[in-house]
Amino acid sequence: MSQKAQRRAYFISDRTGITSESLGEALLNQFDNIDFKRRTYPFIDTPEKARTLITHIQEEVEQDGIERALIFSSIVDSEVRALIRTCPAFHIDFYDTFIDALEAELHTEARRVVGMTHGLHDTERYDKRMEAVNFTLNHDDGISDKELKKADVILVGVSRSGKTPTCLYLALQYGIRAANYPLTPEDLESTDLPRMLKPYRDKLFGLTIDCERLQQIRSERRPDSSYASASTCNREVSVAEEIFHRHRIPFLSSTHKSVEELSASILQASGLKRRF
Amino acid sequence: MSQKAQRRAYFISDRTGITSESLGEALLNQFDNIDFKRRTYPFIDTPEKARTLITHIQEEVEQDGIERALIFSSIVDSEVRALIRTCPAFHIDFYDTFIDALEAELHTEARRVVGMTHGLHDTERYDKRMEAVNFTLNHDDGISDKELKKADVILVGVSRSGKTPTCLYLALQYGIRAANYPLTPEDLESTDLPRMLKPYRDKLFGLTIDCERLQQIRSERRPDSSYASASTCNREVSVAEEIFHRHRIPFLSSTHKSVEELSASILQASGLKRRF
Numbered sequence: 001m002s003q004k005a006q007r008r009a010y011f012i013s014d015r016t017g018i019t020s021e022s023l024g025e026a027l028l029n030q031f032d033n034i035d036f037k038r039r040t041y042p043f044i045d046t047p048e049k050a051r052t053l054i055t056h057i058q059e060e061v062e063q064d065g066i067e068r069a070l071i072f073s074s075i076v077d078s079e080v081r082a083l084i085r086t087c088p089a090f091h092i093d094f095y096d097t098f099i100d101a102l103e104a105e106l107h108t109e110a111r112r113v114v115g116m117t118h119g120l121h122d123t124e125r126y127d128k129r130m131e132a133v134n135f136t137l138n139h140d141d142g143i144s145d146k147e148l149k150k151a152d153v154i155l156v157g158v159s160r161s162g163k164t165p166t167c168l169y170l171a172l173q174y175g176i177r178a179a180n181y182p183l184t185p186e187d188l189e190s191t192d193l194p195r196m197l198k199p200y201r202d203k204l205f206g207l208t209i210d211c212e213r214l215q216q217i218r219s220e221r222r223p224d225s226s227y228a229s230a231s232t233c234n235r236e237v238s239v240a241e242e243i244f245h246r247h248r249i250p251f252l253s254s255t256h257k258s259v260e261e262l263s264a265s266i267l268q269a270s271g272l273k274r275r276f
Numbered sequence: 277m278s279q280k281a282q283r284r285a286y287f288i289s290d291r292t293g294i295t296s297e298s299l300g301e302a303l304l305n306q307f308d309n310i311d312f313k314r315r316t317y318p319f320i321d322t323p324e325k326a327r328t329l330i331t332h333i334q335e336e337v338e339q340d341g342i343e344r345a346l347i348f349s350s351i352v353d354s355e356v357r358a359l360i361r362t363c364p365a366f367h368i369d370f371y372d373t374f375i376d377a378l379e380a381e382l383h384t385e386a387r388r389v390v391g392m393t394h395g396l397h398d399t400e401r402y403d404k405r406m407e408a409v410n411f412t413l414n415h416d417d418g419i420s421d422k423e424l425k426k427a428d429v430i431l432v433g434v435s436r437s438g439k440t441p442t443c444l445y446l447a448l449q450y451g452i453r454a455a456n457y458p459l460t461p462e463d464l465e466s467t468d469l470p471r472m473l474k475p476y477r478d479k480l481f482g483l484t485i486d487c488e489r490l491q492q493i494r495s496e497r498r499p500d501s502s503y504a505s506a507s508t509c510n511r512e513v514s515v516a517e518e519i520f521h522r523h524r525i526p527f528l529s530s531t532h533k534s535v536e537e538l539s540a541s542i543l544q545a546s547g548l549k550r551r552f
Contacts, residue, residue: 015540016537016539016540018298019295019299022295022298023299023370026295027375027378031387070381094299098303099303099306101366101368102303102307105366106281108309110306133441133444134440165448172441213399259448260294
């Protein structure tokens with residue numbers, strides 16, 4: 001199928017691999033004329049695991065008969081890191097690259113141990129996250145005034161405009177208590193602000209979406225319904241946007257944005273601070 | 277209070293800042309004898325925004341009268357990146373550091389444009405994410421056999437062992453359809469596998485938790501209840517672990533693990549592949 005050059009890319013970490021993966025991806029996304037076969041290997045935290053992995057990588061690359069692999073790694077333990085380095089490949093180790101310069105700049109030595117500073121940090125983080133996730137889950141459908149009061153931010157938009165995943169990402173990534181107010185057909189009969197939201201105008205953030213995309217999403221849920229029709233989608237989106245304009249509610253379109261982008265934008269626009 | 281040296285750390289990006297933040301954090305966590313004041317600035321994607329930010333950083337650092345700031349950045353646009361570089365600070369730019377070496381290795385030029393390859397990628401990713409998030413949300417309480425069949429993985433554990441946030445993270449980060457089966461007091465009357473789960477033994481993954489920690493979490497929800505008592509927590513956790521052992525269900529303790537760690541471990545142990 002593809003006429004592109006192929007390369008293998010391995011994301012290796014002694015922790016979750018999420019950071020080396022996302023940075024590696026950001027770099028690889030800059031090369032769209034190459035077809036990368038990606039694999040992530042988290043928790044490579046002993047010399048044994050490193051040796052097994054190296055053998056595996058060498059076998060895969062040999063079988064393919066393509067150019068050497070790319071290895072994006074983030075490994076704190078120096079023995080494991082040195083082992084991974086012995087694998088014939090193009091190496092980028094995020095830890096290795098920066099830690100010496102940082103030690104010099106900070107006039108102090110790095111701990112060079114895997115993991116967080118102490119358990120308490122994790123527990124606090126867990127609690128705040130749980131609190132935010134529970135808050136978001138409990139307010140995803142039907143909202144009470146008492147609860148809107150506790151929200152850090154209230155996402156407002158028509159059904160299927162992307163509120164729920166954005167709320168959940170805000171909760172998981174930043175510990176933000178994000179409530180979610182779906183504009184119902186009744187709310188959209190006028191451009192007044194729904195009564196329940198009036199006391200909380202400063203917490204509101206709107207989400208909108210292209211009508212065609214909304215139609216597509218709604219059609220997957222309820223094909224051939226009035227809910228998914230072009231006329232309903234057009235009308236709902238246009239009234240929702242009028243409400244945002246009229247009441248000066250900041251808003252964004254979710255059409256071409258990932259939940260990461262929406263969440264970071266909302267955090268920035270609303271001046272909210274992450275809770276951990 | 278603190279006798280530690282203070283430094284300011286800025287995470288700057290022309291996109292969400294999530295990658296430069298998490299990579300910067302991983303590096304800073306290696307220096308626990310310094311008190312870092314952290315700030316993240318996403319979407320710095322024009323020379324104007326860069327200039328405003330530089331002025332702001334300089335003012336903050338001058339006011340503090342402390343050593344120069346650390347700037348962790350990931351900026352694709354070369355003009356913006358060059359501007360940020362002019363800010364008197366210790367700089368680490370993740371893009372800049374690696375892109376030349378990668379171009380040489382791949383015998384091709386980087387696109388040097390911000391963002392994903394094309395819109396479709398985002399749409400597909402969005403759809404898979406939504407599908408997974410909706411799946412998880414719809415199955416967080418009460419599960420039907422029909423739906424367990426569709427799950428990629430089924431997390432099993434006592435109430436409040438960390439199943440819900442882990443399922444949501446699996447859905448958001450990896451597009452995995454994660455269902456969640458809470459072991460009820462009835463299920464815990466024997467060490468049999470709950471009838472509903474029997475056909476899906478290969479998809480099961482257990483979560484356990486230290487009794488003390490469980491007691492603490494449950495007490496916040498329902499103080500002084502039998503549900504939160506030491507004896508209930510001890511009994512439930514010990515029967516749950518017996519079930520895992522007896523039916524050879526792989527399991528992890530959520531006590532000292534973040535949802536990122538739990539999710540990466542589950543993905544690895546179950547051999548599941550991310551869906552985007």
